[in-house]
Amino acid sequence: MALVKYNDRSLRNLSTTPAAVTGNSPGALVHIKTLTASSSATLSFVDGASSVVLDNTYPIYKFEFINIHPSADKPEFQIQFNAAGGSGFNETITSTSFLALHYEDASAAQVAYETAHDLAQATSGQNLVANLSNDNDSSVTGELTLFNPSSTTFVKHFMGKTNGMEHDSGQSKKISVSYQMAGYINTTSAIDEVQFKFNSGNIDSGTIKLYGIKDA
Numbered sequence: 001m002a003l004v005k006y007n008d009r010s011l012r013n014l015s016t017t018p019a020a021v022t023g024n025s026p027g028a029l030v031h032i033k034t035l036t037a038s039s040s041a042t043l044s045f046v047d048g049a050s051s052v053v054l055d056n057t058y059p060i061y062k063f064e065f066i067n068i069h070p071s072a073d074k075p076e077f078q079i080q081f082n083a084a085g086g087s088g089f090n091e092t093i094t095s096t097s098f099l100a101l102h103y104e105d106a107s108a109a110q111v112a113y114e115t116a117h118d119l120a121q122a123t124s125g126q127n128l129v130a131n132l133s134n135d136n137d138s139s140v141t142g143e144l145t146l147f148n149p150s151s152t153t154f155v156k157h158f159m160g161k162t163n164g165m166e167h168d169s170g171q172s173k174k175i176s177v178s179y180q181m182a183g184y185i186n187t188t189s190a191i192d193e194v195q196f197k198f199n200s201g202n203i204d205s206g207t208i209k210l211y212g213i214k215d216a
Helices: 008-012
Strands: 029-040 042-046 060-070 077-083 093-103 109-113 126-129 140-147 156-167 174-185 191-198 203-213
Touching: 029 042, 029 060, 042 203, 060 191, 077 156, 093 126, 126 140, 126 156, 126 174, 191 203
Parallel strands: none
Antiparallel strands: 029 203, 042 191, 060 140, 060 203, 077 126, 077 191, 093 109, 093 174, 140 156, 156 174
8 A cells, every 4th residue: 555645735735634543433442351360260251240341332352361371381271151141151162273383493383273172062161272381481372352242143253363382292392382263152142251261270370351342
């Protein structure tokens, strides 16, 4: 796209000014809630609790997780959901996942479909990253987008991407691993609770932010 340049004359001739992108503009991210882990078993966003909004206020919700550090070595960082009026984070999920990886010493690199992290009508947690190192400088960072969770007509689609520092199978080398995953929560009930956790150990530290995305 060509760069548009303005001079004094063109600025004097402006009859209107471009609209600014604000928190009230369509597509704007509206911060809802930040949760900070401190040896936490889970981090949960529950509509109506602790100022959390997860209803038909926004058509799209976005979670950003920043420097999530595990207490245990080689755990899987997971997400699960709970339908309105339900009990337990055990909704049925069908999903797909692939990864790209590169070793610190450049000894190997790969792009692959990740069969260990897809789900087929399963109620287990959706893996966002696996084999995460718990070294002091290790963490996982990423985002997940949840579409129209308040719908009572359609299944609920989500898409996520992460990058983490992993151990290889021998734990002698470190790897940068980028995961991409997507799927749907196979229920027509509204989803109003979202939970993050490790399948082993606690979330030692890290921050998760919830945003709503406006459509009008």
